[in-house]
Amino acid sequence: VRRTPRDGADSVIRALADSARATARDAGLPLHELVAAGCAAPGPLDHRTGLVHEAPNIVGFIEFPLGPRLSEALDGLPVFVDRDTAMAAIAEVAIGAAHGQRDWVYVTVSTGLGGSIVSGGRMLRGATNTAGEIGHWPVAFQLDPSRDAGADLQRCGCGSFGCAESLAAGRNMADAYGVNDAAEVYAAAARGDERASTIVIRAERALANLAVGLVNVLNPALIVVGGSIAERQPSHVLEPMRRGIADRAFRVPAAAVRVVPAALGGDVGMLGAAFGARERLSGRGEWFL
Amino acid sequence: VRRTPRDGADSVIRALADSARATARDAGLPLHELVAAGCAAPGPLDHRTGLVHEAPNIVGFIEFPLGPRLSEALDGLPVFVDRDTAMAAIAEVAIGAAHGQRDWVYVTVSTGLGGSIVSGGRMLRGATNTAGEIGHWPVAFQLDPSRDAGADLQRCGCGSFGCAESLAAGRNMADAYGVNDAAEVYAAAARGDERASTIVIRAERALANLAVGLVNVLNPALIVVGGSIAERQPSHVLEPMRRGIADRAFRVPAAAVRVVPAALGGDVGMLGAAFGARERLSGRGEWFL
Numbered sequence: 001v002r003r004t005p006r007d008g009a010d011s012v013i014r015a016l017a018d019s020a021r022a023t024a025r026d027a028g029l030p031l032h033e034l035v036a037a038g039c040a041a042p043g044p045l046d047h048r049t050g051l052v053h054e055a056p057n058i059v060g061f062i063e064f065p066l067g068p069r070l071s072e073a074l075d076g077l078p079v080f081v082d083r084d085t086a087m088a089a090i091a092e093v094a095i096g097a098a099h100g101q102r103d104w105v106y107v108t109v110s111t112g113l114g115g116s117i118v119s120g121g122r123m124l125r126g127a128t129n130t131a132g133e134i135g136h137w138p139v140a141f142q143l144d145p146s147r148d149a150g151a152d153l154q155r156c157g158c159g160s161f162g163c164a165e166s167l168a169a170g171r172n173m174a175d176a177y178g179v180n181d182a183a184e185v186y187a188a189a190a191r192g193d194e195r196a197s198t199i200v201i202r203a204e205r206a207l208a209n210l211a212v213g214l215v216n217v218l219n220p221a222l223i224v225v226g227g228s229i230a231e232r233q234p235s236h237v238l239e240p241m242r243r244g245i246a247d248r249a250f251r252v253p254a255a256a257v258r259v260v261p262a263a264l265g266g267d268v269g270m271l272g273a274a275f276g277a278r279e280r281l282s283g284r285g286e287w288f289l
Numbered sequence: 290v291r292r293t294p295r296d297g298a299d300s301v302i303r304a305l306a307d308s309a310r311a312t313a314r315d316a317g318l319p320l321h322e323l324v325a326a327g328c329a330a331p332g333p334l335d336h337r338t339g340l341v342h343e344a345p346n347i348v349g350f351i352e353f354p355l356g357p358r359l360s361e362a363l364d365g366l367p368v369f370v371d372r373d374t375a376m377a378a379i380a381e382v383a384i385g386a387a388h389g390q391r392d393w394v395y396v397t398v399s400t401g402l403g404g405s406i407v408s409g410g411r412m413l414r415g416a417t418n419t420a421g422e423i424g425h426w427p428v429a430f431q432l433d434p435s436r437d438a439g440a441d442l443q444r445c446g447c448g449s450f451g452c453a454e455s456l457a458a459g460r461n462m463a464d465a466y467g468v469n470d471a472a473e474v475y476a477a478a479a480r481g482d483e484r485a486s487t488i489v490i491r492a493e494r495a496l497a498n499l500a501v502g503l504v505n506v507l508n509p510a511l512i513v514v515g516g517s518i519a520e521r522q523p524s525h526v527l528e529p530m531r532r533g534i535a536d537r538a539f540r541v542p543a544a545a546v547r548v549v550p551a552a553l554g555g556d557v558g559m560l561g562a563a564f565g566a567r568e569r570l571s572g573r574g575e576w577f578l
Contacts, residue, residue: 054540054541119414125408126507130508132508136501137505138497138498139498141498206430248447250419252333
């Protein structure tokens with residue numbers, strides 16, 4: 001694990017290439033014996049061209065050709081880029097909690113909140129390959145018409161308000177409380193701190209709305225929930241999702257869906273990058289990706 | 290146009306069969322010369338079996354085998370059932386505003402609020418064929434943690450709260466104001482009535498959240514908006530959707546999408562029922578439906 005450089009895209013490319021070369025060396029594999037590499041990145045991005053459109057949390061990643069630049073830095077090795085959550089979904093369907101599923105949703109509740117949608121056995125990509133940004137599904141607005149629509153709602157990293165991510169992702173919850181780690185917010189809420197409780201309750205309501213919407217709109221057989229916050233706080237993440245679905249979603253799709261923890265833990269993105277690269281290199285990727 | 294009987298499913302079937310027979314007679318076509326019929330119904334339902342799971346606005350339509358029962362009442366004529374919004378989407382893609390589109394969303398804002406999602410050229414159906422209920426995408430909750438999550442939010446017909454339909458559909462807006470027609474709510478808001486303005490402003494915020502979510506999550510090239518409220522109040526329906534997308538959605542998918550009025554007006558469900566039945570009868574339906 002390396003820290004992401006904060007001084008621009010060139011440094012990020014250098015760090016990625018150094019890491020890849022070191023990994024290959026440690027494995028006793030010279031770079032020229034590799035056939036391809038996979039690279040997971042935050043979205044929105046175009047997995048076909050390897051172009052990252054906007055990644056607010058990485059300095060310099062605005063319309064940045066991550067795939068071509070990384071390939072160049074690795075002596076022309078083919079590099080297949082995809083959104084981190086798409087890579088995670090690829091791994092979970094290949095060898096994890098969604099093995100064999102055709103209609104399901106991957107959700108990660110971590111520093112950020114994201115996911116990927118698989119429908120009829122195919123990953124939903126949309127018209128310009130940016131579909132699946134479920135963290136930026138707006139689940140709230142200010143009900144008081146005399147105030148702005150986003151009043152009393154923390155601004156999201158994407159520039160909007162009311163996004164599930166802005167209410168329920170770790171970084172946003174920590175920021176709202178003025179600390180570095182969402183764990184402190186949960187701990188303070190457990191002690192009865194009112195400001196922390198407000199943040200936690202709103203996060204649970206946001207997750208419930210998200211879960212109900214996923215079930216009513218997409219009718220998945222499975223919702224796989226990964227990410228560090230989901231792992232550490234299942235009673236604040238998976239439980240409100242399950243309760244929301246049981247209490248509020250349409251009966252038939254509610255009965256058809258299970259909400260389960262992800263199986264692959266922190267390496268899910270790396271595993272998915274490897275599986276994704278293998279499938280796309282072989283040409284088999286098109287059926288799913 | 291006939292009123293839907295309120296005294297149970299048998300009466301509804303009789304009315305549907307009478308209407309079909311009268312239409313066939315007026316067209317000079319005896320029933321036994323027809324090859325199939327299409328029937329649009331409110332969802333959730335299973336279009337493969339013709340079973341309507343729950344249609345709160347039609348008395349007796351709970352787990353009701355609409356397709357088989359109507360077929361029986363029409364001397365065994367094959368009857369293809371689908372959700373009204375799916376039928377509308379079939380018509381709009383066949384000869385309407387979405388002609389030739391592969392990634393797009395149909396939205397109707399009318400008595401209720403619903404839609405259908407087309408992704409990669411196929412209608413999104415989900416694990417048990419109930420996907421697409423975008424009117425029941427929750428877009429709001431009570432931000433005040435000391436109150437219930439649904440406090441100050443009108444209960445939706447589906448039993449939940451915060452659904453786009455509960456805030457922005459005609460029947461729900463009229464009910465919230467205590468009148469029979471949403472037109473009265475818009476008129477009262479235009480006169481400066483505060484209670485009506487609250488309902489209209491919340492409806493616009495709900496539609497903006499819905500539109501932003503559709504764009505971020507599904508990345509459609511087109512959102513086709515039909516229904517009586519959308520037709521009569523475009524500045525309160527299409528405009529808030531467009532503004533929401535321009536101001537709040539991710540830049541790339543926002544630039545890739547257009548929000549346009551539906552092309553086919555009030556007959557869209559009937560046209561779609563005919564197209565849908567023809568395609569499914571011929572076996573061609575599977576590629577899209």
